Amino acid sequence: MGKFTPFLISRRLNQLFEQIVCKKSGNVGHPFGSHSFSSRVGIPDSRQNFTQTVTKNAGDRVYASYNVYKGKAGVSMMPCLPTFTKLDSGNLVISRRGSVMLTFFPAIGERKYDWTKKQLFSLSATEIGTLISLGPRDSCEFFHDPGMLSSTAGQVRKSLTIKSHADGNGYFISLNVVNNMQNTKEFLSVPFTAGEFSVMKTACSFALPHILGWDQLTRPSHQGMGKVVQPNKVDREALSLEWER
């Protein structure tokens, strides 16, 4: 019924790219230590453990994820903006692409989740494009090899499957991780209602231009970016060189 579209081939180059730019950025601890939020009382007991993927010594970050908690597992999603590098010319180019990070974590009891067993899957722009164009009976699958192009190529295989319910009224979003080095297999699957998937699609559609860095072309710059950029000047001249040939 739903068409099943593997993206093995067209993703090769992207994957290559991702694997290199998405460097590990430090140790990952329990994100907020023992800090408790009065506003999170309603959240399961392991609340300190599963809020977000955070690097230690972070500071000045904003954490705002959309979370779906279900019986056997949960998933958290949050956009990761691209970073820019300043060239000698004074121009900025994207040095690390943005993505939407999915963090899966298994349930270990009623409304209890084990954040230490989380599994990550970073959706690229094109994967987001695929996701947001899925019809109610469509499905798709994405493959990532974290060790690609390195000596550990093929040792860890991740696949993310988005599979529509038979009645067209929701999806299963499942992450399968086969780690040949640790000889482990993990499967985390979260059923999404149509409403939850609609939130994911809307939020990812919103995030996509930001992930591509296109918002930087169209919005005033700010000091946080190192050097001042004036986007309104950005393409004044870069414009329509079409006619030059």
Next chain:
Amino acid sequence: MGKFTPFLISRRLNQLFEQIVCKKSGNVGHPFGSHSFSSRVGIPDSRQNFTQTVTKNAGDRVYASYNVYKGKAGVSMMPCLPTFTKLDSGNLVISRRGSVMLTFFPAIGERKYDWTKKQLFSLSATEIGTLISLGPRDSCEFFHDPGMLSSTAGQVRKSLTIKSHADGNGYFISLNVVNNMQNTKEFLSVPFTAGEFSVMKTACSFALPHILGWDQLTRPSHQGMGKVVQPNKVDREALSLEWER
């Protein structure tokens, strides 16, 4: 014809959450006292009473709602942004989730509405997702229990129904409130044309990323938020930890 999707199960955790974080924040008076707007002359006589839900001693707020006035009742909608809490680490996390607040009020005469009999229903992100994915012949229903997890659990039951017209050219949006403590039942129903529902969908789609706090990840911060945040730094390192395992 239209499918009818109850969201009882998947909403449980959200509801639990909402009930705790959405604290009562003071007495609610008539929002603008006797202040009259020349621009509101065309609005029904009870205009001072039904403009918006406002807390006393507010100040520096912006009120911009989309209102639909019909023969038996009217409804007003406005986004409520999330609030953030600053951690010791300097990071910000969402402490209260955003929503789109619906305020229903009954008609008490031709173009007269009784704002004192207003009934509120706060749409969560997932409920908004459901709403914006409704097709022209779809319907849905949301249930809220304001007393959930407290000693008054089950005493007040609210249900919001969005039901498509038989001809697929509009919806009825109805709020049903059963209050066992006061032994009252209230039913407020507002017919929406396709155009009015399209405004609601478009406005809610716009609001959704803001309600999730994703706009804070992608936009420069401002002084109003207490401490300066530099969103462009936000996820520089938090990015793609996918490859770490």
Next chain:
Amino acid sequence: MGKFTPFLISRRLNQLFEQIVCKKSGNVGHPFGSHSFSSRVGIPDSRQNFTQTVTKNAGDRVYASYNVYKGKAGVSMMPCLPTFTKLDSGNLVISRRGSVMLTFFPAIGERKYDWTKKQLFSLSATEIGTLISLGPRDSCEFFHDPGMLSSTAGQVRKSLTIKSHADGNGYFISLNVVNNMQNTKEFLSVPFTAGEFSVMKTACSFALPHILGWDQLTRPSHQGMGKVVQPNKVDREALSLEWER
């Protein structure tokens, strides 16, 4: 084939409102006098006359319209933002609603248009909602009476018709103005390709939250608005009063 939805009834209150708030704001002259733009050379000869509706003594405004020029007439569209009034409480409320203004002008020769014979039609939020939800074979019609509720009620009748092409690949957007006082009838019709209508829909969808003032709820304020507003505080407490009853 296409369904034809008149909006006579549900528009009554809006119209009432519009007529009062949308005051005439001064004499309207030829917008840019004899100022010529090198970049507008390709535009018809009467270019100084038909660029935009502008009030004299304007200053510090931005004019950016989407224009469609066809054989018998052209149309220009541009969003008009709402204005806010500051209350004694320090809060801001919308005092004049936003809209998307359509300006029609007849052709008086090949690529020549007579801006002095322009006819205006201001699309309200709900009319925009109707427009952006039109399917490829749908049609709709809006009626405005500029003299509504005044002594000249019914003297001038405007109707805007959006009618899909039989092949579903475009629309006719036509403005009909019957002026009984001047005993004139004017009919201006502009065929839109599917692509041009798609621009109109996308631009109007973008404009809609701004017309409602919802962007003010979610974005940092700026000095241009008179007093500083801190939108992030806006609804901190106004939030979820749903639970209070």
Next chain:
Amino acid sequence: MGKFTPFLISRRLNQLFEQIVCKKSGNVGHPFGSHSFSSRVGIPDSRQNFTQTVTKNAGDRVYASYNVYKGKAGVSMMPCLPTFTKLDSGNLVISRRGSVMLTFFPAIGERKYDWTKKQLFSLSATEIGTLISLGPRDSCEFFHDPGMLSSTAGQVRKSLTIKSHADGNGYFISLNVVNNMQNTKEFLSVPFTAGEFSVMKTACSFALPHILGWDQLTRPSHQGMGKVVQPNKVDREALSLEWER
């Protein structure tokens, strides 16, 4: 199967316009010289050559394109914002329209592309409207004549074809350039998956209001634009002159 919509007629005026406003803005060199990005290691060897179309002596620009690399060719896309001119009245008008620039480049080996043989095609607002409204089995074609209205009219003919795959699961985007002066014909074709085309549609939808300049009407101004503009004042009075007649 897919309908094929040529846009020869309705594009004439636009084309005329484009040809005049999109002036050549200086010599075009290799954008980043020998500067190498560690983050671009995964990108083909000719990476310095094909990143973006840039003018020499640029500075303070942001480069963020969405690129699709395939076996025989690749394409890069990036929005070009409009530019504004300040009038004596202090108002700003669009002096050069925005666009989304497509840059095609041929493959010259496995994952090697020849940036020096790039071909540009600048999508106007209406062409973007056509693109984003394409259904999964639709197709369209755009024609540009860079020499239009000049002595070289008809010497160079460019046509961009977007043609859906037979299975409705992707598109071919192809640029055909016939240069009678140089007696050359070039054909560059890039297959897009449904996901890649979805990114293109979403990014172009995001860019469209910015290309029209409508974001300037609705957002605070910034210093980069030369003179301060206060968009909130912009159309306070320009609003609804509909009622004046």
